[in-house]
Amino acid sequence: MAVLQSFVSVHPDSHFPIQNLPYGVFKPQSASPPRPGVAIGDFVLDLSEISSAGLFDGPLLKNSDAFLQPNLNKFVSLGRPAWKEARATLQKLLSATEPTLRDNAVLRQKALVPMSSVELLLPVAVGDYTDFFTSLHHTKNCGIIFRGPQTPVLDNWYRLPVAYHGRASSVVISGTDIVRPRGQAHPVGSSTPYFGPSLKLDFELEMATIVGPGNELGKPVDINNAKDHIFGLVLMNDWSARDIQAWEYIPLGPFLGKSFGTTISPWIVTLEALEPFASEAPKQDPSPLPYLTEKEPKIYDISLEAHIKPAGHEDSGVVSRTNLKHLYWTLTQQLAHHTINGCNLRPGDLLGTGTVSGPVRFHILRSLTF
């Protein structure tokens, strides 16, 4: 089968071929109202224009105002059949062989906006943000740092996907300046706490689930239906002030050490687009309890890198290189566990994976930041 191609020219190194089509929210000009879009090559396709032109003509979306909203919450609430319909419509419209958009200069002019000229916004209004702790290597590293080498991984970690509630208000879009937090810390050897700017600002390279329809309070999501509640994934940087965190976190967990900013990517890559990268999840030992046991445990093979470019430097250095497949608990296990007590997830909720660490340790710059 020939590879699907778009009439929009896409550089071979682009992250945005027609096979991807991630969703975001943007303003074409600074005074325009926000509207949903998908990325294609160096352009953003304005979904409000496509919708207003009547081109979402499938049964689920033809009378919907889901793309006439200032965020994607309504669209993600519609569920997988509507997501598949939208993807099929957009792949057809953008394909090299389809004349509807390709040969309509007026519509093309309105609907295909150069990405370099738009302002990207948070793709969803995040009702609640949860951060998991599901990479074994990261858990070991943190355990040694916070508690010493005796018990780096606690007993509960192998039994359930450990997580904490994060702060939704300080979730920001990639590119937003993060103000260095001030706070209390208690350096080793000091009799009184220190107060001032954090001296141990750190990053955490994560991915995060954007929740789809979600569930009612009191009605857990079955593990084998959990995938239907995952719209897609974003990149996430869970900025962390380790000195503030270390002093405040016992016994109720991270608070101000984490709530001064959490950065997510502007683009949500859908599970449909990630399907070619699905691979079998690693075997879990001990076996998970039945409510966490999946018929087909899957994880995604996604290479991840973090670079740091210090102020005044021309070049950035790689400080982390890993892969999402190193997660111990799958995305669906995270989601099902989150609801097993009856907790309700809402469309647009954000579920971070926790730092994705691999088996190899990086030393470049890392030793400076921690």
Place this chain on the structure above:
Amino acid sequence: MAVLQSFVSVHPDSHFPIQNLPYGVFKPQSASPPRPGVAIGDFVLDLSEISSAGLFDGPLLKNSDAFLQPNLNKFVSLGRPAWKEARATLQKLLSATEPTLRDNAVLRQKALVPMSSVELLLPVAVGDYTDFFTSLHHTKNCGIIFRGPQTPVLDNWYRLPVAYHGRASSVVISGTDIVRPRGQAHPVGSSTPYFGPSLKLDFELEMATIVGPGNELGKPVDINNAKDHIFGLVLMNDWSARDIQAWEYIPLGPFLGKSFGTTISPWIVTLEALEPFASEAPKQDPSPLPYLTEKEPKIYDISLEAHIKPAGHEDSGVVSRTNLKHLYWTLTQQLAHHTINGCNLRPGDLLGTGTVSGPVRFHILRSLTF
């Protein structure tokens, strides 16, 4: 000075005299759109009707649509001058000596709705919910329960108001059924975790701040301005599954043990109404850091009781009797601390005090629930 009285008859035992006037949101009939109201005696005054009748005639509210909203978020965002103006307008309109509403039968019929006939809703859309841990007696009790008698109160507790991010989606209005959560626990002596309905369902009697204007990300609220960001207080029950919590909470804090339901009262009592109950806060030792040092530390003298009525019983039993004045950290210290790292608070955010425990231990029923 004569005590202010309303033309609406108010029973001497009512919680809702003209001196209180707490804010809520209600539907007069099940098909009506939600609108703000204040409680007066056995009635709710419909603020959308008062607003539509042009009776909010002060400079800040006369052209405002703050009372034509489905929740109080817009009104609480306006800040103390608007809150004072609204209170003055409403106390005047409801007073025994003012004819405007008293003598207008048509408006009275529309605007004064019997409380027994309305449906009360969540008064605000809660963007983020935070729970503090600021009662010394509660902290000691929890420390003994979770860690044993050696170090019931940790060093950081006397230095900062310890808190965790809670779950906003499961905040519900008083009267909403709470489904008993299922989850994992690890009973003492068991080699594998238990899964099933929680065997240690508990309540926590708290009050909670409803945040007013809030602050921008990166710009902390000064401790001496913190009061201007507190619109008022609600009662709160932080339902807790102690067995789930004890197994999951190390190292990232409470998660599913708390996120199956958090009940708040429908009425927000304003700080203006609470002013007569303000008293000097207890002296703190060690002295707090400068960012937590207030010119006039205040706490409120509010008696609190929790009653339990088991299914099938006619009568309820008191299981907790305490007072808000037992808090170690003041409400303003909690709020200022929350923002010191730059974390942004938004209008309608909910900040629980943590269980307010007093020095006296209650044994009735308590031994059954924990």
